[in-house]
Amino acid sequence: MRLLLLGMGSRGDVQPLVALGQRLRRRGYAVSLAAPADLGHVVAGSGVDFEPLSFDLEGPLREGPGRKSLRGSAWTQMGEARLMRQVMAATADALASDVGRLVEQADAVVSGALTFDLVDALLAPDGGGDDRGGSPTKPHFYAVFAPVWPSAHGDSVALALRPRSTSWVNLAWSRLAGRVALDLFRPAGDLVRARKGSPRRRFHDYAAAAERTPTLLGASPSVVPPAEDWPPALRQTGYWVRDDVDGEALDRELESFLAVGDAPVFVGFGSMPTPDPDGMVRDLVGVLGRLGLRGVVSEGLAGLSLEHLPEDGAAELLGTGPAPHDVLFPRCAVVVHHGGAGTTAAAVRAGVPQVVVPHAADQPYWGRRMADLGVAPPPIARKDLTPARLQRALELALSPGAREAAHALGERVRAEDGAGDAARLVDAHLGPRGGSPTSRGLEA
CATH class of the missing domain: 3.40.50.2000 (Glycogen Phosphorylase B;)
Structure with a gap:
């Protein structure tokens, strides 16, 4: 079975997926990891096949206008958000084409925060209508390394106005942050839906798709306390670390x-x-x-x-x-x-x-x-x-x-083996090799 891992972003978005890929290979899967072309060195030597996307990401940010923009944005998060929107818009066409080709060749896909909406659009059932609520045409897993789900629990959500308390204010604020995130990450997904003749996704549908997608949080529970209002599809593991790090x-x-x-x-x-x-x-x-x-x-x-x-x-x-x-x-x-x-x-x-x-x-x-x-x-x-x-x-x-x-x-x-636990959860969800995935989310 061929699994595709999508590592759009910087080194920190790619390196944990290398660890997951190594553990999945141990379980007999053929694993490839797609990432910006200039991040091939992060995957090299791991045993996981590297699929370079048709653009660099870190290189352009180190030089010329990209570096100037980065330095100018250091004072405000609004500057960072504008730069992220520019990056996602500039790469949308290439990203949609690259990922579309790779998803077509794979049997299952693990996406991250920057590619979740794109993959969800690619795997939506054809038919020319809205993609709301339909089961994806292939198994799709969502992998993240920070607690991004809306939650009332300040210790368990990345963006909270009352970080050390449990409050509806945290829930409302983190939902608003999700809307902002969709606006930043959506260009490639919008492009795919437009080509399919589907309407542009609303935030409500984006949130519903995320909540029903089997999700892996690669962060230690000793650092990120589990929250009772996380969605049932979410399973938390420890950090994902390469098995050859020593x-x-x-x-x-x-x-x-x-x-x-x-x-x-x-x-x-x-x-x-x-x-x-x-x-x-x-x-x-x-x-x-x-x-x-x-x-x-x-x-x-x-x-x-x-x-x-x-x-x-x-x-x-x-x-x-x-x-x-x-x-x-x-x-x-x-x-x-x-x-x-x-x-x-x-x-x-x-x-x-x-x-x-x-x-x-x-x-x-x-x-x-x-x-x-x-x-x-x-x-x-x-x-x-x-x-x-x-x-x-x-x-x-x-x-x-x-x-x-x-x-x-x-x-x-x-003492944790987060990548091993994540690979076990993926394997259990996919069911017998070559068969249908389980109908429920990731099993504990």
Whole structure:
């Protein structure tokens, strides 16, 4: 049986699917993973077949107008939303064509947040009418790595106005967030429906389709508390981690830096921007110097480069490109990051304290959860980051209480096999190989 995994987005959207693909291959499935062409290196060596989409995603964002737009959007979530809408609109035609071809060749599909509506449109029964309520023509699973369902429970939903309480306000606000998300992600699905002669989807129908689709939440219940108002089709697992992660290696320069001194502070914001990367690095150097700490600075899309620093001021800093977090983070004293779901998961599994600097979307949620779990100080929004606040946050993260809490949480989370559990749920839902899927959602 041929399973297609769709990894539209950045590395954090693709890497967990590699882990799921590996576990599904163990169960005898032929698995391919489709992602933007410049993310092939994330899939390489995993044993999962890579299907490159006909466009790059991270590359254009690193250069020229894309980089300028990213930096300008760093101050507001509205800027991030506009950029996401532009990306989805610009890639809609190619994405619809690529995914349509791949879905046609597959026996079952696992989509993510950026491709769910597109796949739902592609798998809607033909007939020229509305696609509401019809069973998909092939099994379709929805995989997400943050709690995105509307919920009254503030600890269990990514966007909540009253994050530490249970309130109808949280439910209403998270439903509104779902409407905004559909507006951002819908261009490719709209294109497919227009070609089929179906009407443009309303939010009510989008929500109903999501609630009836077997759904996998790849996030540890030790971090994301299960909510009683989640839809019955949802099943939560632990984090999805590659089964060959221990075999990944750091580059020689980074390995040498780690070997000759105290564990450093890692600083990196992944695909998130910053308006003044040189100023941020200068501030970072000053803070680490005052605390007597070494640092590893990941350039990322923020462009955090050590190039313009005086050589004598950067003796205990190392700049690096992409590095496997699951190998690097356990050798760090603190991880300073943007609060992306994948980076947060890697830091939790590493069992080290964190400082979270949220930029947009679900990142404030992860920062808040890390603080509530005692493994990080309260998050510092990107627009509020100052040297004094960063220094205080690092002092709290280095405290014995934070270190002990991070170690204990890491032990609990590492004991889970989220990708294995997810593969088992998919396998059970599909039923006997080659037969019909079960009529119910994912079985517990």
